[in-house]
Amino acid sequence: MHLMYFTEQPMSAYPEQAGRDFGATALMFSNKHFDPVAGSRLYNNYIEQYMLAEEVGVDGIMLNEHHNAPFCMQAKANIFAAILAGMTRKVKIVMLGNPLPLAENPVRLAEELAMIDMISRGRLVSGFVRGGGQEQLATGVNPAFNRERFEEAHELIVKAWTQTGPFRFEGTHYQHRVVNPWAVPLQKPYPRVWIPGVISKETIVWAAQQRYPYIALNTSIEQTKKIWELYDSVALQTGYVGGPENRGYLIQVHISDREEKAIENARQFRWMQGEFTGLAHPVWSTPSGYGSPSNRRAFVEFAAGRAKNPRGETSFEQQMADLRIIAGTPKTVIARLRRILEETRPGILALWGNDGRVSQEDSLTCIRLMGTEVFPALREIAKSLDLKSPFEADAPVHLRYSTDLKPAKAAAAE
Amino acid sequence: MAVLDWTDSTMDAAGTRLHVARAGRGRPVMVLHHETGTLDRLPFYDALTKSYDVLVPHHPGYSRSERPDWMRSIRDIAVIYRGLLSELGLRNAALIGLGFGGWIAAEMASMAPADLSHLVLVGAMGIKPTEGDILDLAVTGYIDYARAGFHDQKAFDGVYGAEPSIDQLEMWDICREMSFRIAWKPYMYSQTLPHLLGAVCVPALVVWGDDDKVVPLSAGKRYVEALPQAKLHVVKSCGHCVDMEQPELLAKLVTDFIGRG
Numbered sequence: 001m002h003l004m005y006f007t008e009q010p011m012s013a014y015p016e017q018a019g020r021d022f023g024a025t026a027l028m029f030s031n032k033h034f035d036p037v038a039g040s041r042l043y044n045n046y047i048e049q050y051m052l053a054e055e056v057g058v059d060g061i062m063l064n065e066h067h068n069a070p071f072c073m074q075a076k077a078n079i080f081a082a083i084l085a086g087m088t089r090k091v092k093i094v095m096l097g098n099p100l101p102l103a104e105n106p107v108r109l110a111e112e113l114a115m116i117d118m119i120s121r122g123r124l125v126s127g128f129v130r131g132g133g134q135e136q137l138a139t140g141v142n143p144a145f146n147r148e149r150f151e152e153a154h155e156l157i158v159k160a161w162t163q164t165g166p167f168r169f170e171g172t173h174y175q176h177r178v179v180n181p182w183a184v185p186l187q188k189p190y191p192r193v194w195i196p197g198v199i200s201k202e203t204i205v206w207a208a209q210q211r212y213p214y215i216a217l218n219t220s221i222e223q224t225k226k227i228w229e230l231y232d233s234v235a236l237q238t239g240y241v242g243g244p245e246n247r248g249y250l251i252q253v254h255i256s257d258r259e260e261k262a263i264e265n266a267r268q269f270r271w272m273q274g275e276f277t278g279l280a281h282p283v284w285s286t287p288s289g290y291g292s293p294s295n296r297r298a299f300v301e302f303a304a305g306r307a308k309n310p311r312g313e314t315s316f317e318q319q320m321a322d323l324r325i326i327a328g329t330p331k332t333v334i335a336r337l338r339r340i341l342e343e344t345r346p347g348i349l350a351l352w353g354n355d356g357r358v359s360q361e362d363s364l365t366c367i368r369l370m371g372t373e374v375f376p377a378l379r380e381i382a383k384s385l386d387l388k389s390p391f392e393a394d395a396p397v398h399l400r401y402s403t404d405l406k407p408a409k410a411a412a413a414e
Numbered sequence: 415m416a417v418l419d420w421t422d423s424t425m426d427a428a429g430t431r432l433h434v435a436r437a438g439r440g441r442p443v444m445v446l447h448h449e450t451g452t453l454d455r456l457p458f459y460d461a462l463t464k465s466y467d468v469l470v471p472h473h474p475g476y477s478r479s480e481r482p483d484w485m486r487s488i489r490d491i492a493v494i495y496r497g498l499l500s501e502l503g504l505r506n507a508a509l510i511g512l513g514f515g516g517w518i519a520a521e522m523a524s525m526a527p528a529d530l531s532h533l534v535l536v537g538a539m540g541i542k543p544t545e546g547d548i549l550d551l552a553v554t555g556y557i558d559y560a561r562a563g564f565h566d567q568k569a570f571d572g573v574y575g576a577e578p579s580i581d582q583l584e585m586w587d588i589c590r591e592m593s594f595r596i597a598w599k600p601y602m603y604s605q606t607l608p609h610l611l612g613a614v615c616v617p618a619l620v621v622w623g624d625d626d627k628v629v630p631l632s633a634g635k636r637y638v639e640a641l642p643q644a645k646l647h648v649v650k651s652c653g654h655c656v657d658m659e660q661p662e663l664l665a666k667l668v669t670d671f672i673g674r675g
Contacts, residue, residue: 028553137552144594287552288590300583304557 001382002389003375004060004094004350005053005367006250009046010271011070012357013038019070025278026069026285027134033070042073045360050084052364053091056371059389060092060125062250062350064196065099067138069280071272078112085120093120094350096196096215096250097127100157101149102139107179109153110160113191114183122186127194127215128154130203133290134280144289147202149173158398161190192390192397194248194348201230202292208234208242211399213348213390215248218276220322224249224344236412239405244386245393248348251340253326255333255353255369256362263320265366266327270316271356330373337374338381347389349378418460425501427494433478434498435470438463441531441672442507444499445470446515448655449539449551449597450560451477451589453573458657461665465674466508471498473518475592477585487596488540488604492521499529508532508672512657513563513628514539514593514602520637523618524610532672533618533644535637536664537629537654539602546630548602551593556586565625565653573658603633611640618644619671621664623652 011034018033019025050061063080066072074080077095084093093116103109117124130150136143152171156179159169165180185191195207196215207214208231216224228247235242252269256262272278277285282303291299301307319325326336341349351370354363381387396402420437435454443466445459452472462468473491475481485491495518499507508531511519516538523533539548551559557578564570574582593602618641622634631648638644647667649656656664 140599142594142598143552144591144598281553281555283555284553287594288587289594296587297580297584300556300587301580303555304578304580304583306580 001379001387002059002092002348002391003378004062004092004348005050005058005370006062006064006350006352007046007049007354007363008064008066008071008352009042009073010356011039011042011073012271013042014070019279020273024280025071025272026280027137028284029069029278031068039073045363046073046080047083047087048360049354049363049367051087052367053371054088056368058091058371058375060094060350061088062094062096064096064129066132066277067135069134069278071276071278078109078116081116081124082112082119085116085123088120088123090123092123092125094125094194095127096194096350097129099131099135100128100153101146102131102135102141103153106153106156106174107160107176107181110157111181111183113157114161114181114185117185117187117191118183124185124187124191125194126191127196129196130200132277133285133287134277136290137284137287142289143287145173146290151206158190161185189397189401196248196250200292204230205234207231208246209238209399211235211238211240211246211396211402213246213248213395215250215348215350217250218252218324218352220324221340221343228344237408238399239408239411240399240402241411243388243393244345244347245388245390245395247344247346248350249340249344249346250350250352251326251337252324252355253333253337253351253353254358255328255330255366255374257329257365257369259328259332261362262327262329262332265354265358265362266320266325267316268354268356268358269325269352274313330369330377333374334377334381337378341378341381341385341387345385345387347382347387347393418463420455422454425498427474427498427501428482430474430482430494431480432474432494432498433472435459435472436468438466438468440466440674442467442469442499442504443672444495444507444509446495446509446511446518447473447476448512448563449476449514449589449593449602450563451585454478456573456658456661458661458664461661462668465669466672467504469502469504469507471495473515473592475595476589481592485596488517489521490596491518492525495522496525505529506531508534510534510536510668511538512536513654514597516540517602517604517607520607520611521604523614523616524607527613527615530614530616532616533614533641534621534668534671535618535634536621536656537623537626538620538633538637539629540604540607541633541636541640542600542603542605543630543633544636545632548630548633549628550601551590556583556590560586562627563653563655564659565623565651566659569659608636608640611637612642614641615643617671619667620644620646621649621656621667622646623649623654623656623659625652626654628654
């Protein structure tokens with residue numbers, strides 16, 4: 001089991017009323033409300049949190065990236081990855097991940113990631129994402145080519161990591177006449193790539209076809225099971241059997257030494273008016289061409305205010321009952337997480353520990369209890385359930401490095 | 415009202431199936447619709463059929479025409495339409511471009527200035543405004559965007575209904591996706607087009623609603639400067655979609671300008 005700490009790095013000092021008055025807290029919500037003095041304090045708070053996480057023994061620190069919104073202060077995940085590469089010694093730096101379509105020059109991304117891998121002495125996990133709809137608009141990238149750019153940038157980066165240069169790359173969206181970066185990853189064949197996601201079937205299928213672990217982001221137990229059903233069926237068609245080493249899960253878990261305090265702090269998981277990414281116009285979150293054509297009709301109904309959000313809206317209490325938010329003392333939290341591990345069998349687990357306006361003191365307490373009490377217990381549970389991480393299972397980095405591929409029928413028989 | 419002889423056909427152009435509506439007799443007039451697609455029939459189109467052989471192709475990727483995945487620019491559409499006119503044996507057609515369709519018409523005019531009778535641009539995109547910006551589809555809701563094309567919201571209700579159908583919303587999303595595919599950056603204008611319009615020596619009429627909230631009038635003024643024989647007509651109390659808001663008036667402006675038959 002690979003156990004990680006995650007925070008969205010909330011810009012908790014933004015004026016909430018200003019967001020309510022404007023009616024949105026993303027993309028077009030003015031950055032005149034961004035206070036760099038508070039920003040400076042918060043960035044350094046987050047570094048302190050990560051350093052404590054390493055000290056108390058977490059296996060990995062999960063990082064991500066978003067733009068133009070208070071829910072996440074990381075405008076470039078590679079900056080924090082580089083900081084952690086130099087400041088930490090043991091933890092894996094797990095980027096979930098770099099939004100590939102946003103890159104105008106994926107070779108540059110390949111170089112940056114190779115530098116992070118070398119500086120960290122081979123501790124990089126280089127996850128890739130498509131980026132949310134708003135990220136495309138915030139960076140001026142065409143949402144209609146999002147998936148094509150994702151797949152092509154991935155191809156180019158892996159090529160830059162594994163094939164000696166100079167070579168030429170003539171793609172549909174990326175053309176590079178000289179690819180020859182003088183920075184290559186320390187880990188061979190290349191750093192592990194994990195693919196996080198929420199709802200897109202296409203991404204689950206793609207990850208399974210690559211044999212990259214898929215990290216389900218705070219989905220309900222039922223949704224998570226459906227994701228693994230799809231992943232496993234694609235795995236069988238591809239010639240291998242999916243297992244815990246292919247499965248990751250991120251869940252909102254706040255730990256405190258008192259139950260009431262934990263629950264009070266856990267309410268902060270809904271600090272962005274109950275929306276992870278803040279209030280936004282639906283066409284910002286899902287610009288045309290970004291989503292699956294099969295969802296088009298349901299989406300336009302929602303965008304015009306004539307249907308409920310297809311992603312669903314639930315109360316804090318309901319999310320607690322559904323185990324999408326867990327809060328409590330280590331004892332309570334361990335019991336609930338045991339159920340998730342039993343039901344969904346992941347080999348990678350990230351706890352999203354703190355959000356919103358949870359104080360730095362309470363955040364550090366949460367991390368301390370996570371590392372000293374919750375994670376040791378989860379390791380025992382994982383052992384008893386045989387939940388191996390990709391590292392423990394020595395899983396191939398990509399399908400092409402598999403030594404156990406079988407014809408689809410034989411794999412299905414296992 | 416007389417029964418109109420509209421025919422709808424599908425034509426192959428550059429490997430793409432295009433929907434083309436056609437009616438009327440007289441000089442050939444090609445009408446190029448907005449980036450919001452087009453309804454099958456509109457009073458403006460009907461009005462033109464009294465004097466002309468009117469062709470309304472649905473742009474590739476819009477309304478009833480197939481989406482060519484390879485397409486990357488407005489100029490690709492202009493080339494396809496040049497080919498279409500040539501295949502139909504229609505020479506010296508007049509071009510009427512509405513909004514986004516105005517950009518296509520201007521590109522077509524610049525490509526073959528000798529094969530053109532008149533050019534009419536109505537609230538045309540395609541040139542960077544000197545003041546203000548072209549309204550961004552990407553950050554505006556479907557209905558809000560379509561409504562922004564009208565000065566009088568009752569006129570919008572008359573065309574689309576006060577509560578546009580889900581089919582209409584879905585079509586707007588499909589059209590929007592195509593606009594992103596071919597006009598994302600720079601958004602809805604060409605940096606080279608103004609330099610290429612100097613050869614278009616035919617008479618040009620540039621029509622703009624005085625309350626155009628989609629394309630600023632300053633873009634219209636740039637068109638008038640770039641086209642050697644252009645004059646500007648500003649329509650009072652009218653938004654971007656002059657064709658849908660004041661169809662009779664626009665049809666009269668066009669027939670007065672082109673002449674009958």
